[in-house]
Amino acid sequence: MSNFDDLFQQEQGQAAPISDQSFDKEAWAQKKQEQREAVYALIDEAATAVARGGDTFQKYLNVQSRFDRYSVSNALLILAQKPEATRIADFDTWKEQGVYIRKKESGFYIIEPGEEYQRQDGSTGISYNPKRMFDISQTGNNRKRETPVYPDERTRIKALLAYAPVPVRISEALPSDVNALYRPDKREIQIRRGMEAGDIFRALAQELAQAEMDKGDGSYNRSEHGFHAYCASYLLCKQYGVDTSGYRFDRAPDMLEGMEPQEIRAELTTIKEAAGEISGRMNRMLNQQRQQKRQEPER
Numbered sequence: 536m537s538n539f540d541d542l543f544q545q546e547q548g549q550a551a552p553i554s555d556q557s558f559d560k561e562a563w564a565q566k567k568q569e570q571r572e573a574v575y576a577l578i579d580e581a582a583t584a585v586a587r588g589g590d591t592f593q594k595y596l597n598v599q600s601r602f603d604r605y606s607v608s609n610a611l612l613i614l615a616q617k618p619e620a621t622r623i624a625d626f627d628t629w630k631e632q633g634v635y636i637r638k639k640e641s642g643f644y645i646i647e648p649g650e651e652y653q654r655q656d657g658s659t660g661i662s663y664n665p666k667r668m669f670d671i672s673q674t675g676n677n678r679k680r681e682t683p684v685y686p687d688e689r690t691r692i693k694a695l696l697a698y699a700p701v702p703v704r705i706s707e708a709l710p711s712d713v714n715a716l717y718r719p720d721k722r723e724i725q726i727r728r729g730m731e732a733g734d735i736f737r738a739l740a741q742e743l744a745q746a747e748m749d750k751g752d753g754s755y756n757r758s759e760h761g762f763h764a765y766c767a768s769y770l771l772c773k774q775y776g777v778d779t780s781g782y783r784f785d786r787a788p789d790m791l792e793g794m795e796p797q798e799i800r801a802e803l804t805t806i807k808e809a810a811g812e813i814s815g816r817m818n819r820m821l822n823q824q825r826q827q828k829r830q831e832p833e834r
Contacts, residue, residue: 647666
């Protein structure tokens with residue numbers, strides 16, 4: 536009979552299996568708690584930095600546009616640690632894709648939902664735990680960065696109009712400096728005739744964001760949501776390849792002045808959610824269009 540015992544012998548200098556080592560549960564829990572506190576402190580620091588300057592605010596929006604499915608807190612963490620990231624995953628996910636992490640790359644953290652817990656008031660909360668991630672730039676992937684493929688101008692505008700919460704009508708009576716306007720009294724958006732595609736997209740995206748934030752309960756105030764809508768329009772332009780060179784965020788510090796980090800995150804969440812609702816409808820239309828093209832018989 537063959538003897539395979541040598542396969543189980545420890546090589547000299549090799550660490551013993553974890554099961555043979557003593558495990559200090561309290562030390563492990565303490566380390567995790569310190570790590571969690573450090574990550575949450577970094578979120579607050581990033582939120583405060585975003586509120587201090589227009590350039591940093593715009594960089595945050597750029598990150599959020601690339602990671603539109605990530606929470607505001609995670610976008611802030613990416614901004615603080617890896618602001619140029621384009622595609623991220625944890626170690627195991629990269630490994631499953633046959634991609635390895637380069638040596639000496641330490642990665643960076645986001646947070647992910649953990650276990651539910653009971654609050655003192657009886658409500659249920661969810662704990663969030665740090666998770667180490669790596670950008671594709673930290674891997675041994677030798678492939679060239681993929682160039683985004685955007686819909687053509689006409690398709691982009693049709694996607695904006697698809698499933699819109701209010702009708703969009705051409706108006707001949709808009710002021711000379713207004714390209715589009717959401718009218719809450721009529722529950723419609725009026726848009727100027729004869730504009731270029733980029734101007735249509737930027738103006739329409741902004742007014743759709745205004746309509747999105749009007750909940751129909753009488754509390755809507757256009758001036759309160761003007762900055763939110765402007766930022767949501769920028770996010771959508773970045774996501775769909777529309778020129779954003781005309782956007783300026785110098786007034787961001789004034790809009791967020793005096794706010795605590797949690798309040799800043801709430802403002803950023805309002806922006807993200809308004810853009811996300813519109814983007815979700817656009818993607819629904821674009822995906823349907825792609826599916827129809829696949830089903831069309833070849834000629």
